[in-house]
Amino acid sequence: MPELTSNTQKLIQRYISWHQSLQTKEGIPTIHVDEVVSRVASFYEKIRGVIDWREEHLLRKAAIERILKRRLFLRKDGKELAEPLVYELIRGGHFPNDKIPESKIKDVQKIIDKYVFFLEKSPSSEERQKLNLYDWLSSIAACEIEEILSPPIRENALIEYMEEEMRKRIKVNEKLSLSEEEKNIQIYIAVQKALFKLDPPIISFHLLKRKFPNWN
Known part of the structure; x- marks a missing residue:
């Protein structure tokens, strides 16, 4: 049986965390x-x-x-x-x-x-x-x-997983003046649209959090 990649293991752990977050915590x-x-x-x-x-x-x-x-x-x-x-x-x-x-x-x-x-x-x-x-x-x-x-733990985990996988596979034509950061942002946006058809406000919010880690 092939060994799971670190990215896949991370996704599984995020899904476990999501499932645990659904359980009602006693005393709260x-x-x-x-x-x-x-x-x-x-x-x-x-x-x-x-x-x-x-x-x-x-x-x-x-x-x-x-x-x-x-x-x-x-x-x-x-x-x-x-x-x-x-x-x-x-x-x-x-x-x-x-x-x-x-x-x-x-x-x-x-x-x-x-x-x-x-x-x-x-x-x-x-x-x-x-x-x-x-x-x-x-x-x-x-x-x-x-x-x-x-908290969209499951959805965010899947977005991050897909983004990482796409980064490995997508190569930008050298003739295009596109930086690595710009490429990653475009992949990030495309993944959100493809997976969940997220609308501009949600994508903008996600981009704000990525640009400013202390936003929320």
Whole structure:
């Protein structure tokens, strides 16, 4: 039997970690919402999801962005938005009940505070530019909130595995003025599109994390 490559062994370990992360940890308080309300809302969201036909992670991201924008419109400073945001997402059936640790609320609030800070410190004075920046930052914030509430351990492991394999196989024509870093970025983007059909905001978020390791 051929020996597994180190890259394949790494993928297997990441999948094991993902499976372990799904298990409820004893002694850690989790977020609970009313079961009846949650089921009704979940049914409605699933019906709407069938009509819209959107992948699960895209549906969650869209819901986060929609709720976040609505709540930021009512309270522009973003203070104390995390808890009602998370509860509404669980009631809507976007995340499981009694699974998310309560400590995640603080993490979500930090994310909201960060992006509100970016908006407030924006040097742009034109209304259209501000609106475009607001839309873009809201979409990136939604990606980060989704990731903190439901870490895509399995998906990221597969993306990294495929990226490493593609790096070994893809050779760039010497006539093209493409650096090794640029080549790797293009491979990284292509892998995400090919494997999961990820949309621009999620890919942008992943690129930000790669460029700035301390982004989140």
